Amino acid sequence: MTAIPTVIDEELTRIAGSRAGDELVTGVLRGSAGEHDGLPLVAMDVHVSVVGLVATTTVRQVFRNTLGTGIEAVYIFPLPDRAAVTEFTADLAGRRIEGVLQERQAARDTYDQAIASGHRAALAEEDRSGVFTTTVGNLQPGEEAALTLVLTGPLPVDAGEATLRFPLVVPPRYIPGALLDGPSVGAGTALDTDAVPDASRITPPVLLPGQSSPVALSLTATIDSAGLGPVAVRSSLHAVATDTEGGTTTVRLHPGERLNRDVVLRLAFGSGAELGCAAVLAEDTIQVTLVPAVATAAARRDRDVVVLLDRSGSMDGWKMVAARRAAARVVDTLTDRDRFAVLAFDHIAEHPTGLDRGLVPALDRNRFAAVGWLAGLEARGGTELAGPLKECADLLRVDEGRDRILVLVTDGQVGDEDRVLARISPHLNGTRVFTLGIDRAVNAGFLQRLADAGAGRCELVETEDRLDEVLTGIHRRIAPPILTDVVVEVDGHAVTDPAPAHSDLFEGAPLLLGGRVEGAVSTVTVRAETAAGEPFSITLTPTRSDDKAVRAVWARARLRDLEDAYAAGTGQVLPARIVEFSLAHGVLSRFTAFVAVDSSRKTTGGQQTVVQPVEAADGWGMLGTADVQINAMRRGPVSAPGSAYPAAPAAAYGSPPPQASAARSVPLAGAPLPAVPLAGYAPRPEPGSMPPDGQRRLFGRRRARSQSQSESAENTSMLDVVLPFIDRLRALLDAPDPAVATELADALQTVGAPVDLVDALRRLAAALTIGDAPAAGAAVDEIRSLRTELASPPLGSSRREFWH
Numbered sequence: 001m002t003a004i005p006t007v008i009d010e011e012l013t014r015i016a017g018s019r020a021g022d023e024l025v026t027g028v029l030r031g032s033a034g035e036h037d038g039l040p041l042v043a044m045d046v047h048v049s050v051v052g053l054v055a056t057t058t059v060r061q062v063f064r065n066t067l068g069t070g071i072e073a074v075y076i077f078p079l080p081d082r083a084a085v086t087e088f089t090a091d092l093a094g095r096r097i098e099g100v101l102q103e104r105q106a107a108r109d110t111y112d113q114a115i116a117s118g119h120r121a122a123l124a125e126e127d128r129s130g131v132f133t134t135t136v137g138n139l140q141p142g143e144e145a146a147l148t149l150v151l152t153g154p155l156p157v158d159a160g161e162a163t164l165r166f167p168l169v170v171p172p173r174y175i176p177g178a179l180l181d182g183p184s185v186g187a188g189t190a191l192d193t194d195a196v197p198d199a200s201r202i203t204p205p206v207l208l209p210g211q212s213s214p215v216a217l218s219l220t221a222t223i224d225s226a227g228l229g230p231v232a233v234r235s236s237l238h239a240v241a242t243d244t245e246g247g248t249t250t251v252r253l254h255p256g257e258r259l260n261r262d263v264v265l266r267l268a269f270g271s272g273a274e275l276g277c278a279a280v281l282a283e284d285t286i287q288v289t290l291v292p293a294v295a296t297a298a299a300r301r302d303r304d305v306v307v308l309l310d311r312s313g314s315m316d317g318w319k320m321v322a323a324r325r326a327a328a329r330v331v332d333t334l335t336d337r338d339r340f341a342v343l344a345f346d347h348i349a350e351h352p353t354g355l356d357r358g359l360v361p362a363l364d365r366n367r368f369a370a371v372g373w374l375a376g377l378e379a380r381g382g383t384e385l386a387g388p389l390k391e392c393a394d395l396l397r398v399d400e401g402r403d404r405i406l407v408l409v410t411d412g413q414v415g416d417e418d419r420v421l422a423r424i425s426p427h428l429n430g431t432r433v434f435t436l437g438i439d440r441a442v443n444a445g446f447l448q449r450l451a452d453a454g455a456g457r458c459e460l461v462e463t464e465d466r467l468d469e470v471l472t473g474i475h476r477r478i479a480p481p482i483l484t485d486v487v488v489e490v491d492g493h494a495v496t497d498p499a500p501a502h503s504d505l506f507e508g509a510p511l512l513l514g515g516r517v518e519g520a521v522s523t524v525t526v527r528a529e530t531a532a533g534e535p536f537s538i539t540l541t542p543t544r545s546d547d548k549a550v551r552a553v554w555a556r557a558r559l560r561d562l563e564d565a566y567a568a569g570t571g572q573v574l575p576a577r578i579v580e581f582s583l584a585h586g587v588l589s590r591f592t593a594f595v596a597v598d599s600s601r602k603t604t605g606g607q608q609t610v611v612q613p614v615e616a617a618d619g620w621g622m623l624g625t626a627d628v629q630i631n632a633m634r635r636g637p638v639s640a641p642g643s644a645y646p647a648a649p650a651a652a653y654g655s656p657p658p659q660a661s662a663a664r665s666v667p668l669a670g671a672p673l674p675a676v677p678l679a680g681y682a683p684r685p686e687p688g689s690m691p692p693d694g695q696r697r698l699f700g701r702r703r704a705r706s707q708s709q710s711e712s713a714e715n716t717s718m719l720d721v722v723l724p725f726i727d728r729l730r731a732l733l734d735a736p737d738p739a740v741a742t743e744l745a746d747a748l749q750t751v752g753a754p755v756d757l758v759d760a761l762r763r764l765a766a767a768l769t770i771g772d773a774p775a776a777g778a779a780v781d782e783i784r785s786l787r788t789e790l791a792s793p794p795l796g797s798s799r800r801e802f803w804h
Helices: 007-016 104-116 318-332 364-375 386-395 417-428 444-453 464-472 548-568 575-585 623-630 692-699 718-734 738-750 755-770 773-785
Strands: 024-026 041-051 054-064 070-078 084-092 095-098 100-103 120-128 131-139 144-154 161-166 216-224 231-235 240-245 248-253 263-269 278-282 285-290 303-310 339-345 403-410 432-438 458-461 483-490 496-499 511-516 524-530 535-540 592-598 607-611
Touching: 041 161, 054 070, 054 131, 054 548, 084 120, 084 131, 084 548, 084 592, 095 592, 100 104, 100 575, 104 120, 104 131, 104 592, 120 144, 131 144, 131 607, 144 548, 216 263, 231 240, 231 248, 278 548, 285 483, 285 524, 285 548, 303 318, 303 386, 318 339, 318 364, 318 403, 318 432, 318 464, 339 364, 339 386, 386 403, 386 417, 403 444, 417 444, 417 548, 432 444, 444 458, 444 548, 458 464, 483 511, 496 548, 511 548, 548 575, 575 592, 718 738, 738 755, 755 773
Parallel strands: 024 607, 041 216, 070 607, 303 339, 303 403, 403 432, 432 458
Antiparallel strands: 041 054, 054 144, 070 131, 084 095, 084 144, 100 592, 120 131, 120 592, 161 263, 216 248, 231 263, 240 248, 278 285, 285 511, 483 524, 496 511, 524 535
16 A cells, blocks of 8 residues: 555645744744745845955844734844854844854843833854754744854865855754753754753754745855965865966855755865965964875884764655764774674664674674675664663773774764763773764764864865765774864963864864963974873964964863863863853853844834744655654654654663663554663663753753643643644554554543544554455545544644644
C-alpha cells in the first residue's frame, strides 16, 4: 500500500502558521495579497571585505510590516561562529539609531520599556556560538526597519587555502531533556527543557518544503590579498560571478539564491604567497600568526583511536553516506601498532558485531569487520551525544604512552551544546578530539568548541567533493600537533588575557594568538614544545598597525574561552567577568546584547509578534520526519513499531538511568510502546547545571504570554488534544501499520479525542489487518474529512507549534 498523503499535516501547518488573531504568530502567514503575506523579513544584504586573512562583514536585514496592525518581528539566524559583532544600527521607519551594548537583561529591560511606552526599538542577541536573534518592535503598518550588524573574524587556513564561510540558516536541532515549568524564554518552536533551557530561542519555524523564498538575498565579497599574491576563488555550494581588477577580486552570488545553506568560498593565494610567521601590534593588543613548517618524518607513537559516528535522523541522505565513508577511511589509516574502537549512536550507542566493546588491535580482520559494519548503518533516531562521547572518553582514559584520539563524525545539530561540553570536558584528560562536521548548514560553532575542548581540530564538509579532499589527507588531519602549549611573551613577559586557550599548532593549519600588552614593545617571543618533547622558540619584531580588527578578533576569542569555561564549569569564570570584558571591548557575547531605541516618536495601538520562518536546510532528506527525531525529547516518544525513527529512551526524559541490561517501555498518553533497549549510559539531564543567575543573564527573563500555560477545559480544543499525537499520525500515514493504528485509537480515546477520529483509526487498523485496500482508503478519507474540525482552535490558545 502506497504512502497516504498527510492532509491533516498540511491543514495543521496552515492553522498553526496563520492565527492572525493571536499575539504570537509563527510559520507561514497567508492572505489575499499572496502566499507569504505578513512575513516581515523581505531582504538580507551581506557584504564581506577580506583583507589578507581577516574578514569584516556587514549584514543588513530589512523588515517590512504588511499587516494591518503593529508588529514585533523576531528572526533567528546564524553568523560565522568565530566573528566578533562590534556594531549594531537600526533604521526604524526612517530614523537611524546607533545600538548600545548592555548587560543582556538590562538591554531587554530597555527594549521592553521602550515598547511599552510606544517607542520603536530593536534588539540583537547572541544565543549560541553562531546563532543570533534580532527583534524589532512597534513597527507600524507599511513601515520598514533595516537592522545592520558589523562583525570581524579570521579566516581558517588549511594547506595554504583560506575558507570564507557565511551561514544562512539555523537547521532544526535535537532538543533533549524534561520540559521546564512556566513559559518559554523565546519565541521558537521548541519548548525549553532542563537540558536546553533556551530551546525556544534556537528553533525557528520552518517554511514548508517547496515554497518559494520570501527573502531577497544579496551577497558580495571583495578580496584584497594584502600582498599574499593572486587569489583563485572556488565556491562549492553556490553559483557565483567573479571579477578581478587590480589586486582586488569581487565575488557575487547569482540572483535568486535561497537562504538554505552555507556560502562557502575557498581562497587559494598565489604561489608567491609565503604566509610566514608575523606579529602585529595594534595599540595594546598583540596578534601573532604562527605558520607551521612542512612536517618532517618523525618517530610516531602508537595510537588509540575511537571513532564515533552520528547515525541520527538528521544525518539521512548524502550525509549518512559521507559519514560512513569518513569513518571507514579513518579506520583504514590505522596500522597493526594501533588500537581502535568504533561506535555509532542515535539515542543509543552500538558497537560492531563480532568485535569487543573495548579497544582492539587494528589488525586486518578487525578493521575489515568494522568497515563492513559501518557500511550497513542507516540514519535513525535522536541525537543523544553526551553519553556516547563520555563512553568514548572512558575507552581512552588509560594513558600507556600512546596518542589518544577521539574522532567525531556528525552534523552537530544538537541543542544541548553547553551540557555536552560540561559533561565531556572533565573526562578528556589528554585525549585529543577531532570533529568532522558534515552538512550544508553545519553547526560549526559547536563542533569548533568541542574540538577546542579536546585540543584538536575541526574540519567541515559540505559536499562529497570536499569529503574527498579531506579524506585524502585524513592521516595528517588527525595526527598529533607539531607544537604544543604555545605561549606568547613580550619582552620576556607573558601577555595578559591570552587567547585562544587552544594553543597547539597542527600541520597545515596556521595558529593565530593574541593578548594584551602594556607599554612599548620591542620583541615578541613564541615558546612551545615540539612533538619530540624538545623546547621551541622564535623571536619576532612586531609591526605596528591601527587596524581595529586585531583587537576585535582577540577579544572575541577571549570571550569564547570565558564562555566555554563557564559552560564547562572549569575555573572560576563568573558571568560578571564576561559582561565586564564584553562591555569593555565592545564585542557582543551571550551575556550582553545590543539595543536601539527611537525615543523621539511614539506609536499608538498594540502589536502582535511575528516569528520569521526560515528555509528548510538544503540536503536534509528527512523533513517529513525531522520533528519526530529532533524534538522527540520535547514532545514525548512518537515512533511506531518498525519505524525508522524509534522512540528515545526513557532516561532522556528525566527518569533515573536503568541498568545496562534493562529494557523499558515508554508510554504515550496510555498507549504502550515496545520496550526500547538502553545502553546504560544515557543519563538524566542535569537540572541546575547552570546557576540561576547565569540562566537569567544568558537567556533573559521569560517572555510573557497573552494566556496562561495551564490548559483548562475552557481553552482545550480538538487541536490541543490531537497535537501531542500528530507525529505518530504522520508516521502511520507514511507507513500504514495496523498495530500503530490500534495504539493511536486507544491513546486518543483515553485523552477524550472525538469519537469519529478514534473509530476511523480502528476501521483503518481492521482494514489493514485483512488487506482490504478500499476499506483502508475509506477510513483514510474519513480522517481527512476531520480537518475542518481540527482547524478550529480558540483564539489565544497557548499552543504555538509550527508543523513542518
